[in-house]
Amino acid sequence: MYLEPFKLKELPFRLSPDPQFLYLSKQHARAKAYMESTLWFTDGFVVITGEIGSGKTTLIESFLKEVPADVVVAQINQTQVSAIDFLQAVLLQFGFSPFKMRKAELISTINKFLVEQYTAGRKVLLIVDEAQNLTMRVLEEIRLLSGVETTKDKVLRIILAGQPELNDKLDAPELAQLMQRVRLRFHLQALSEAEIKSYIQHRLDVAGAGDREIFAPDTYTEVYRYCGGVPRLINTLCDTAMMAAYTADRGAVTRADIISAVRELQWVEYSARPRPTPTTQPQPQEPTQQPPTQQPPTQQPPTQQPPQPPQSEPETALAAAASGAEPGTTVARLLVATEGRTVQEIPLRIGRVVIGRTPDNDVQIDSRFISRHHCQVITTAHSCHIEDLNSTNGIYVKAARVRRHHLNDGDVVLVGKHELIYVDERAARGRGAFADPASGGVSFSDTAPGRHTPAGAPAAAEPAPLK
Numbered sequence: 001m002y003l004e005p006f007k008l009k010e011l012p013f014r015l016s017p018d019p020q021f022l023y024l025s026k027q028h029a030r031a032k033a034y035m036e037s038t039l040w041f042t043d044g045f046v047v048i049t050g051e052i053g054s055g056k057t058t059l060i061e062s063f064l065k066e067v068p069a070d071v072v073v074a075q076i077n078q079t080q081v082s083a084i085d086f087l088q089a090v091l092l093q094f095g096f097s098p099f100k101m102r103k104a105e106l107i108s109t110i111n112k113f114l115v116e117q118y119t120a121g122r123k124v125l126l127i128v129d130e131a132q133n134l135t136m137r138v139l140e141e142i143r144l145l146s147g148v149e150t151t152k153d154k155v156l157r158i159i160l161a162g163q164p165e166l167n168d169k170l171d172a173p174e175l176a177q178l179m180q181r182v183r184l185r186f187h188l189q190a191l192s193e194a195e196i197k198s199y200i201q202h203r204l205d206v207a208g209a210g211d212r213e214i215f216a217p218d219t220y221t222e223v224y225r226y227c228g229g230v231p232r233l234i235n236t237l238c239d240t241a242m243m244a245a246y247t248a249d250r251g252a253v254t255r256a257d258i259i260s261a262v263r264e265l266q267w268v269e270y271s272a273r274p275r276p277t278p279t280t281q282p283q284p285q286e287p288t289q290q291p292p293t294q295q296p297p298t299q300q301p302p303t304q305q306p307p308q309p310p311q312s313e314p315e316t317a318l319a320a321a322a323s324g325a326e327p328g329t330t331v332a333r334l335l336v337a338t339e340g341r342t343v344q345e346i347p348l349r350i351g352r353v354v355i356g357r358t359p360d361n362d363v364q365i366d367s368r369f370i371s372r373h374h375c376q377v378i379t380t381a382h383s384c385h386i387e388d389l390n391s392t393n394g395i396y397v398k399a400a401r402v403r404r405h406h407l408n409d410g411d412v413v414l415v416g417k418h419e420l421i422y423v424d425e426r427a428a429r430g431r432g433a434f435a436d437p438a439s440g441g442v443s444f445s446d447t448a449p450g451r452h453t454p455a456g457a458p459a460a461a462e463p464a465p466l467k
Contacts, residue, residue: 007209014390016390031048032063043183044183045157051163057161070122090126118150142160146178196224200223219257237262352379355420356372361373365418367416371389384424387404393416409424
């Protein structure tokens with residue numbers, strides 16, 4: 001990796017929401033102050049929205065690091081659930097085992113717990129990330145919970161964070177009563193071109209760069225052109241550009257490295273990217289009988305990701321020339337397996353694929369053993385690497401936990417309780433290739449039918465369920 005050549009202590013542009021790397025622009029500072037206000041007012045109810053990758057989750061993690069000890073927090077990230085599943089998830093966060101309770105008992109238990117905490121002098125805060133996926137029925141349950149009170153005060157503070165579609169839902173006439181409870185509402189915009197330089201320098205400084213200027217002055221305009229001020233895109237581009245500078249044996253990132261990274265990622269200018277459009281999600285059905293006892297209730301319907309931006313002809317041609325393949329050609333595949341069965345085949349083209357538990361990843365693995373952003377697979381013209389994104393349970397190759405691994409044809413990587421089997425199409429041409437499935441976001445869960453897969457890697461450490 002490029003840590004040693006650039007004299008850094010850690011990777012500056014990881015995609016994981018690490019609070020220490022949070023750059024507080026004016027608007028991010030304002031959004032965080034709004035979150036903090038929920039602790040000042042007994043009826044605190046805040047809604048924070050922003051595009052994918054705008055920094056909402058990192059803000060939440062930073063805020064939670066500073067929450068006082070007298071605050072009891074329930075943090076919900078799995079939001080494609082029924083009302084009963086949601087209430088169970090809230091109680092699970094509060095330390096209950098609610099899976100045999102009927103809905104009336106769930107509500108009664110939550111209400112009693114809230115009043116008890118208020119009486120004991122403790123504050124209770126409910127944080128829901130990815131709230132744009134909540135059904136109208138779940139949002140109505142949240143409204144009812146926000147109304148729990150003593151004779152003097154409300155007893156539950158609430159933060160909802162989500163993509164812009166959340167605003168559309170909240171503005172619906174049937175949620176007018178819920179919106180009357182909202183105290184503050186804020187939308188995170190992308191960073192300005194001037195803020196991008198400060199953002200990049202801040203992350204480099206935290207990673208150990210100090211006062212050294214690693215990015216040349218003429219790189220920031222290019223970063224803005226292709227990232228539009230979206231923090232996650234900035235991280236992806238800058239990380240790839242640093243790899244390009246490292247492989248070219250340069251001690252600083254130049255404009256040429258940014259352009260090289262753009263070509264490798266097969267990006268177009270940000271202004272040419274299609275705007276993501278909300279997809280219709282299947283609505284969870286309310287059970288008609290007592291819910292099952294297994295835990296946790298994390299089964300989610302497949303989620304379609306926004307379409308990948310079309311490639312301009314020059315960029316596609318350059319990437320194709322570098323790889324020796326036709327534009328858009330699949331150069332490798334990942335076979336995802338669990339319990340001895342293949343559940344998905346993922347085509348790999350030049351660029352990167354992020355794998356994690358939530359729908360905002362390129363590949364979603366709905367498993368409690370997978371972190372929100374668990375790992376990424378980086379495919380170049382001549383090689384492929386898998387890299388851990390500071391996940392809880394890590395990634396394993398031959399029973400050894402690795403930070404980064406160069407993938408060879410046939411390698412098996414253990415991710416939680418899933419196996420990723422790497423198939424290099426360039427090495428596999430002679431033995432036949434699989435049909436290329438439609439590209440786009442991929443989603444699957446812990447268990448799914450499929451074909452038998454080759455034997456997996458040697459046993460690694462048993463992964464721990466994430467909370």
